[in-house]
Amino acid sequence: MTKPITITDVRCILTAPEGLNLVVVKVETSEPGLYGLGCATFTQRYLMVKTAVDEYLKPFLIGKDVSRIEDIWQTSMVNSYWRNGPALNNAISGVDMALWDIAGKRANMPVYDLLGGKTREGAAVYRHADGKSVNEVEDNVRKYLEQGLLYVRAQMGGYGGRIHNIKSPKGAPEGAYFDPHAYMRDTVRLFEHLRSTIGNEFETLHDVHERLAPIEAVRLSKNLEPYRLFFLEDALAPEQVDWFAIMRQQSATPIAMGELFTHPQEWLPLIQNRLIDFIRCHISTIGGLTPAKKLAHLCEAFSIRTAWHGPGDVSPIGHAANLHLDLSSANFGIQEWWGPSEQIKEVFPGTPELRGAYVYANDKPGLGIDIDEKLAAKYPCDNTQSIRPKGWTTARTADGGSWRP
């Protein structure tokens, strides 16, 4: 028996090349030059993830055999006894992805080959088109179509449509004010406009981002039926997922859900009761590749497809992990994609590339992505942006009442 390769260090790398605070975990090993990288980005609370890694996971993991990915995932989850929350899951994800990266490097195979091999050559993506008016959104959708995109998400005025004149009572507190009713009317108008001007020969999507009361979300889903959405995203808050049973009784608009999920009890009933069509978790927030691959398999049994969360607050390492899942999953649906800047590609050599409608992986061993730590250090994280009182997470309606965004 050869001597096992063991974990010698676990480090957090904090960097913000695009102004978004990212957390990358680097797992170093007893084999010279062999290390792995994982995404642990919980941008709103990134310092908590760092504490979880530095103070807890690192001492727990040093000396452990890098091949024991499943055992490390299981024991890391329960080592804190309380579990299934976003800060701890992200920390575990950083380690989990890094261990898969290491396993791929040791096998001299891309991670998708450890997960069953390619089921497709590239992953079709959707991009995000916004605008202040229906015409501006139309222009932005057309731009993406000209670039070869097949799927475009259309929004107007940001999530919840923050373009209305809102009258609040005197003394109403600071916040990101929006009007759910105006937002809903606008959204129907927007898709009516897009389908009548651009036509039906492209797939379009929309993200409610939890800005509606449950029955209003059902109504929107129903009212959007004539415009044939590819899917409607996050129509309900994660605390209200049982309402999908009512949406299902009334509307054939496909449903995508899961960005905010952190706990299996959020997705299990939705899947086993066939209440959603696409699962779109933020894979670092459910704990990494290990649970995401299991979740994809669970969904496959019910013909539910994957659409992993892929905005700018997933690090390129996390995007690479998404792509390895996409390529190896029989039930891949679509991949959200954010359009990385030049500087992020320099910080993360090997960032997957979008060409035409598809994101392509390189065929390097492991996740096929690296980090230039010196360059990363030139973009330090800034925690003050996490607090902003008017930030989008402090959503409020006209009278000042707090809303779950």
Next chain:
Amino acid sequence: MSKPVTITDVKVILTAPEGINLVVIKVETSEPGLYGLGCGTFTQRYLTVATAVNDYLRDFLIGKDVANIEDIWQTSQVHSSWRNGPSLNNALSGVDMALWDIAGKRAGMPVYDLLGGKTREAAAVYRHADGKDVHEVEDNVRKFMDQGLLYIRCQMGGYGGRVSELSRAENTPPGAYFDPHQYARDTVKVFDHVRSAIGNDIELLHDVHERLAPIEAVRLSKNLQKYRLFFLEDALAPEQVEWFKVMRQQSTTPVAMGELFVNPQEWLHLVSNRLIDFIRCHISTIGGITPAKKLAHYCEGFSVRTAWHGPGDVSPVGHAANLHLDLSSANFGVQEWYGPSEVIHEVFPGTPELRRGYLYPNSNPGLGIDIDEKLAAKFPCDNSKSVPNMWTTARTRDGASARP
């Protein structure tokens, strides 16, 4: 309109008077001398709670009106976008309890009076009796009975029944090894012995602490029926709560669940489908008094009673919060109690007192509990104990990880 009282600082106090790492949050206000205390104890990851408070909640809250407890709870929870996890909820709880403490002090009333007033004079508690064999467990049950306790939880050999002579596979890693089958057999033996030796005039409880496969938990619940447990605790892992349906079809042993809950999706169905009888969340881990009071009200609608988690890894501030909920809840069931040491009473003046089976509050305004910060500082927390192969690294014979 008078000028609002605002939050001027939010401090984390870390202390371990009994060797267990505790997190207490102190909210200071614009009114001289007026402050509140809350429990934010997630002992296994207490430094993540400290980071959440020091680096996020503090800046978010300074300047806010202390009266707006509900709005502060709602906006703090969604401020991180991702939510419902144990680290963030504990941080939020520390602030939430402190704001209720402040509200009580401003009103000159104990918190239970802000929550609807006393529905009973004191809260009946249960204590924890363990032992290496059935006789030692019996002796320890009798000791508690002599002290006037009416409810006693019986365990043998710790959670899952630790065993020394076990046919472990070769080269198995370190961990807290147990044998689920031996544990299930032993547990029936304990209750058979205690009921035949002591009789039926005492309420007995048991905590599975998630150490059984789901159908084994159902079988244990069924096999324990004849010993008339007051309830069976945490028979399933929180990821497996749907199995309670199967248990319900087969056994009338009352079911208590919730110590590990962090997310409403864990409890909503169990309560509305009447699959449990007692809700026993760790109230700081669901976010404090605000969500716990709502959860108690929700449970009352289904005649599900409360049995809030109350071990040594709840700070005395958290125990006080439990007690204020107990006293003011129509559907109070029982309160777990841990028996604080003298030193804890010194660090936390006003810690509730147990007398002949009942826990009594004082009638001071607010939560009625304080912290001696100088004394607390003499018992620093020690993070090194959070990490090694402690009881949470549960493993079975072949070395596989089990959920503890």
